[in-house]
Every structure is written in structure tokens, then in C-alpha cells.
Amino acid sequence: MKKIILTGGGTAGHVTPNIALVPKLKEAGYEIKYIGSDGGMETELVKKAGLDYVGISSGKLRRYFSWKNFSDPFRVLKGYFQAKKIVKKFKPDIVFSKGGFVTVPVVYAAAKYKIPVIIHESDMTPGLANRLAIKKATKVCHNFPETAAHLGEKAVHTGSPIRAELFSGNKITALNMCGFDSNKPVIMVTGGSLGAENVNKLVRKALPELLKDFQLAHLCGKGKLDESLVGTKGYAQFEYISDEMKDFFAMADIIISRAGANSICEISALKKPNILIPLSAHASRGDQILNAKSYAKQGFSEVLDEDVATADDLINTVHKVYDNRQSYIDAMSKSAGTGGVEKIVDLIKQLSK
CATH class of the missing domain: 3.40.50.2000 (Glycogen Phosphorylase B;)
Structure with missing residues (x-):
């Protein structure tokens, strides 16, 4: 052997x-x-x-x-x-x-x-x-x-x-876990396994406006739950999920994510329209910025700069991506790197x- x-x-x-x-x-x-x-x-x-x-x-x-x-x-x-x-x-x-x-x-x-x-x-x-x-x-x-x-x-x-199991998610399982309505589109927000404080803040500022048209499943990282938002209709927050990730991917119509290579590879393999908010060059070596630019260039993603992006920028970009979602799906479908x-x-x- x-x-x-x-x-x-x-x-x-x-x-x-x-x-x-x-x-x-x-x-x-x-x-x-x-x-x-x-x-x-x-x-x-x-x-x-x-x-x-x-x-x-x-x-x-x-x-x-x-x-x-x-x-x-x-x-x-x-x-x-x-x-x-x-x-x-x-x-x-x-x-x-x-x-x-x-x-x-x-x-x-x-x-x-x-x-x-x-x-x-x-x-x-x-x-x-x-x-x-x-x-x-x-x-x-x-x-x-x-x-x-x-x-x-x-x-x-x-x-x-x-991971092969990511392609076998059950949308209904995730909707039930979040307490969501099956007739309203879902945004999944993820900052990776460690969460992302700046992404969390930006999303929560935009939340009242986003909830008018979307439901949000927010994977916010260990110790980063916002107790004041518990029970908000259409908003479900989790520190971290593992086995259910495949179900959350199946449920998501749009994904807001950091631009770590593994995360964005999974997103593109599953052909999910997405908004990338890369870790800034102040807090990293800038690899996420390069990753995000490459995906934007290929037509897979929209990119926001966490240092300057406002809640309005996020809201407008979410609507842009959702309204044009098929164009992002088509671009990812043509990619060989899945x-x-x-x-x-x-x-x-x-x-x-």
C-alpha cells in the first residue's frame, strides 16, 4: 500500500x-x-x-x-x-x-x-x-x-x-435552519473560517435596506454574533458552519465573501454570483486583492474595497449582481478551473x- x-x-x-x-x-x-x-x-x-x-x-x-x-x-x-x-x-x-x-x-x-x-x-x-x-x-x-x-x-x-459534497447541498435544509421563506432571494455572507469584522460591519449597516428585497444568512465568525439582531425577520447569523455549508451554498442566490483563494474557487465551481470584499493591503500581503481582480476581469465577480465601501455601495452592488446574475453564471460556466x-x-x- x-x-x-x-x-x-x-x-x-x-x-x-x-x-x-x-x-x-x-x-x-x-x-x-x-x-x-x-x-x-x-x-x-x-x-x-x-x-x-x-x-x-x-x-x-x-x-x-x-x-x-x-x-x-x-x-x-x-x-x-x-x-x-x-x-x-x-x-x-x-x-x-x-x-x-x-x-x-x-x-x-x-x-x-x-x-x-x-x-x-x-x-x-x-x-x-x-x-x-x-x-x-x-x-x-x-x-x-x-x-x-x-x-x-x-x-x-x-x-x-x-470537496465533492459541496455539489450535493439541500436548499430546503438551509432555509429551514435559517427560518427563511422559499419565495424571497437569499444572500449568504461569509468571511471565511475566522470571520471578517469589516465585512460584518458593512453588511449590518446595509441590513435594513437589504432586508426589503432579500434574506441574509450571515456566517460572521467566532465571537462575532450581534445579539441586538437576534430574532430579526429574514436575518440569520451563525459563528461558523461546517457540514451544512453545502446546504447554504445551495440556498444562496448571491454570495458576499472575502477573496481567499479557496473560498472563491468553491464559489466559482458552484457558479454563484458574488461580491468579493478582499482583505486590504494594510492587513495582508495583498493576495486577496489580486485574486479578486482576476475574478472581476473574468466576469465572475464584482469587487468592493473595504477601506472605502459604504453601505450604499454594497446595496447598489447587490442589486446589480442580482439583476444581472445570469451573466456571472454564464462566465463561470465557461471557466475550466472548476x-x-x-x-x-x-x-x-x-x-x-
Whole structure:
């Protein structure tokens, strides 16, 4: 039996693509071990998927000053020795890394034992963790065609792996969960697994006007519920959902979202008209802005700048997208990048012979 180590963590976007590969990997006869961070948010997601999970010490590679910058290199070094021990004992045929800080020691440990490594980069340009890991990679899968220019000969354009269950959602289940009317269109708002404070504020400012024509299912992040809005007709808020996400996607007529690569890949694969509000360059390396611009250019999305967008801007854009929803659906339908599970698993098979 072939063996594979999957690694990725820090956000759901670094975990769910790995999980999307699992059914096809099991079908191909692979024994799977998952390496994440000790106590990381990925722990529960991975265990829920029925995988053998091992946590290692993990630091964070920051671009800003923090006292933790002095201690984290030691945590990363500890993680590297832990990863080496796991790799040596498990003897994988291949390692697949989805990104996040925990993956760097795993990739370097695999390279130490000359085990092939495939990395997947979802964003337009590689993040810091992946830039470090790419040096040791055999191949680098990517999502946007433009990314190949940053990767050289290791680049393989696969698109992003999308979980098969997302295509089997039940609209009625989600409507019942939210207490919604089946005759009024639904907007789903999501800021990713960690929520998005600025998106939440903008949506709630626009809420009274939006509720005249729409119902809103708001996934607002842990600790970010607004108690004053509990019981508002046509508005349902949740900290986070997992198993029901497929049902919420099925229910949504429009999606308002951050522009993390995994999220927007799922949105486009499901052909949902959408408004993207990327994380600003002040709070990130700007990858979400590039992702959003690419999707707008392809006709998939409308984009709002969180630094300047007003409630009126959001309201007007929602009506624009809903009124012209078929044009966005048509553009997404013509796209070839609607999921890369088969391409990635085929590459895994090739390199683990």
C-alpha cells in the first residue's frame, strides 16, 4: 500500500482542499497521515474527516515586529525535528502540502529523506510559507494561470481541489435552519473560517435596506454574533458552519465573501454570483486583492474595497449582481478551473511510483 502525508493548517482554506483529495486517495489505495499544528484549528476538521492526525510545534513567519519573532524560530526548529521523526517512522511515498506555517518543517523533513513533495498554491502569488517550501518541492500545483510565472519549471496548472459534497447541498435544509421563506432571494455572507469584522460591519449597516428585497444568512465568525439582531425577520447569523455549508451554498442566490483563494474557487465551481470584499493591503500581503481582480476581469465577480465601501455601495452592488446574475453564471460556466482533484491525484500517483 502506498503512503501519503497531507499537511496544511492555520485556516480552513489550508485544510479543506486536502480533505477534498481524501476520497480519491483512498480509492487509489493510499494510507493517509495528516500533520498539522499542535492545538491548531485544523485538528477538529481533520479528525472529523476520519484521518490519522499528528500535531507538531509550529511558529509563525511574521512580516511585522513581535516579541514572538524571537521564540518562534525555536518552535519551528522543534517542529522540524518532530516532522523528521514522523516521516522516518511512517515512510511516506509522497507528501502533499497545502500551505500554512506548519507545512514548512514537514516539507523540509520530507526533502531530507528525499521524499517527493507536491505543494499547492491557491493564490495568485505564493505566500511566505510556500515561498520557503517551494525550494524543496518536486512540483507546485497552482490555481491561477498567472501564477506559473512565479514558479518556473515546477509549475503544474491544476486548479483547486473542491470537496465533492459541496455539489450535493439541500436548499430546503438551509432555509429551514435559517427560518427563511422559499419565495424571497437569499444572500449568504461569509468571511471565511475566522470571520471578517469589516465585512460584518458593512453588511449590518446595509441590513435594513437589504432586508426589503432579500434574506441574509450571515456566517460572521467566532465571537462575532450581534445579539441586538437576534430574532430579526429574514436575518440569520451563525459563528461558523461546517457540514451544512453545502446546504447554504445551495440556498444562496448571491454570495458576499472575502477573496481567499479557496473560498472563491468553491464559489466559482458552484457558479454563484458574488461580491468579493478582499482583505486590504494594510492587513495582508495583498493576495486577496489580486485574486479578486482576476475574478472581476473574468466576469465572475464584482469587487468592493473595504477601506472605502459604504453601505450604499454594497446595496447598489447587490442589486446589480442580482439583476444581472445570469451573466456571472454564464462566465463561470465557461471557466475550466472548476476543481483539480483528479489532476492532483494523478500527479500524486505519477510521483509516488
